[in-house]
Amino acid sequence: MSEHPEGGARAFQPEGQHQQPAYEPPETVTDPAVQGLIADPHEEASRRIIEGEHSHGPRQTDVDPRAAKRAERQVAALFAVSALATVGFVLAYVLIDLDSITSLAWSNRLLGATLALSLFCIGAGAIHWAKKLMGDDEYVQARHELRSTAEEREDFVDSFRRGTDDSGFTRRSLIRRSLIGAMALLPINAVILLWDLAEEKPGGPGGLRETLWGPGVPIVAAVTGEHVRPEDLSIGALVNAEPENLEEIPEGPPRLNALADSAIILVRMEPAEIVSQQGPDWDYQGILAFSKICTHVGCPISLYEQETHHLLCPCHQSTYDLADSARVVFGPAARSLPQLAITVDEGGYLVARQDFAALVGPSTWEPP
Numbered sequence: 001m002s003e004h005p006e007g008g009a010r011a012f013q014p015e016g017q018h019q020q021p022a023y024e025p026p027e028t029v030t031d032p033a034v035q036g037l038i039a040d041p042h043e044e045a046s047r048r049i050i051e052g053e054h055s056h057g058p059r060q061t062d063v064d065p066r067a068a069k070r071a072e073r074q075v076a077a078l079f080a081v082s083a084l085a086t087v088g089f090v091l092a093y094v095l096i097d098l099d100s101i102t103s104l105a106w107s108n109r110l111l112g113a114t115l116a117l118s119l120f121c122i123g124a125g126a127i128h129w130a131k132k133l134m135g136d137d138e139y140v141q142a143r144h145e146l147r148s149t150a151e152e153r154e155d156f157v158d159s160f161r162r163g164t165d166d167s168g169f170t171r172r173s174l175i176r177r178s179l180i181g182a183m184a185l186l187p188i189n190a191v192i193l194l195w196d197l198a199e200e201k202p203g204g205p206g207g208l209r210e211t212l213w214g215p216g217v218p219i220v221a222a223v224t225g226e227h228v229r230p231e232d233l234s235i236g237a238l239v240n241a242e243p244e245n246l247e248e249i250p251e252g253p254p255r256l257n258a259l260a261d262s263a264i265i266l267v268r269m270e271p272a273e274i275v276s277q278q279g280p281d282w283d284y285q286g287i288l289a290f291s292k293i294c295t296h297v298g299c300p301i302s303l304y305e306q307e308t309h310h311l312l313c314p315c316h317q318s319t320y321d322l323a324d325s326a327r328v329v330f331g332p333a334a335r336s337l338p339q340l341a342i343t344v345d346e347g348g349y350l351v352a353r354q355d356f357a358a359l360v361g362p363s364t365w366e367p368p
Contacts, residue, residue: 061132071132072172078125079178085118086185093192098253115189122182129175135166211243211261211355213340218244219266219289219350227349230285233268236306240292241266243352261360263292264340265302266350267322269309275324279357282341284350289340290326291360294318296333298362311337334363 061068092110096103148156169176219228222240225247233239241264249255271286282288290311292300299315309323318331326337338358345351 059132059136062136068133071128072175075125075129075133076174076178078121078128079175079182082118082121082125082182083178083185085114085121086182086188089114089118089189090192099250100252104253118182118186118189122179122186125179125182129167133168133172133175135163209359211360212245212249212258213243213262213352213355215352215354216345217352218345219264219342219352220244222263227347228266229348230287230344230350233266233287235268235270235286237266237268238302238304238306239266240264240302241289260293260298263300264289265292265304265311267304267306267309267311269306269323273309273323275321278325278336278339279341282339282353284342284344287342287350288322289342289350289352290320290322290337291340291356293337293361294333295328295335295337295361295363296331301337 061071089111092107092114096107096110098104098107164170219241220226220243221228222242225244227244228239228241242259243262246255246258246262249258266287266289268287271283274283274286274288277283277288292302294301294313294315296313296316296318299313301311301313301320303312303314304310304322305312309321310329311320311322311326313319313331313333316332318333319329320326320333320337321329322337326339328334328336336358338356338360340356341353342350343353
């Protein structure tokens with residue numbers, strides 16, 4: 001190992017191996033005024049901007065008042081279209097009757113189109129405003145640590161105020177008013193959609209806490225519509241069922257929505273195999289009734305393993321133990337399947353004793 005000329009040691013260099021030349025840093029900019037503007041003195045692009053090699057001329061809206069006024073009207077028109085699209089969204093939601101699959105499809109198309117147009121026009125208007133009317137100066141800022149000093153914070157406030165003045169927001173009343181109007185109407189889209197979460201919804205079987213089940217409602221097989229007797233279910237059997245009064249709901253989306261809340265499965269096991277239930281004696285001679293709708297994202301379930309009494313959701317593999325209050329034993333579901341208390345009527349047919357005590361469907365919201 002040889003010594004460095006300045007007294008330090010240098011790395012061992014094997015005989016005959018080519019030695020790399022010493023690193024020489026590139027030439028730096030020494031002008032303090034230029035160094036304060038360039039983010040990195042070795043950045044070619046920054047050098048070109050500082051030395052004037054990068055051409056950047058004024059926009060047409062900067063030199064032609066008529067062009068600026070035309071751009072202002074274009075921005076205001078986009079904001080106005082956004083406001084009209086929001087109004088169209090509300091009208092499509094309120095006026096279209098969901099009495100058929102065709103009307104439901106048109107409702108979805110119109111709601112999606114008006115909502116997309118409302119959001120797009122606000123974004124397009126903001127971009128057009130920035131590109132045509134806001135300040136168009138180019139800056140190269142020196143890199144610095146993330147933490148800002150008090151002086152930098154004051155500079156930010158001043159820059160924000162200058163930017164407000166430069167954007168013309170306070171000066172261009174047409175843009176300001178149209179933007180405020182469009183933004184004021186935009187939240188109505190979310191309010192209309194969240195209306196479906198209301199506890200009581202007119203025109204339906206009830207709010208989110210109510211289904212078609214109630215005291216004495218007969219249980220019928222989902223395919224045949226026939227009433228179910230306890231002797232129709234053998235040990236280990238699973239039957240898809242629904243309430244008899246489902247037929248009273250008009251066909252189309254109303255009936256589909258009611259079925260989504262009220263569909264159940266019936267399973268039978270030995271009474272001694274039942275570990276727990278969600279209510280006292282909610283079974284009938286080992287027959288248990290649970291909601292068919294997975295509490296994860298609402299998929300229908302009917303994959304039953306009779307030896308383990310596990311019910312598997314085919315969508316994301318949430319698994320419920322029906323012998324133990326339908327608790328979740330595997331998968332992303334957050335809560336048990338709601339259990340329906342059942343008994344038999346005077347004719348010996350299975351009926352509900354009450355509505356579900358727990359909320360039916362996916363756990364995507366927190367009940368009050």
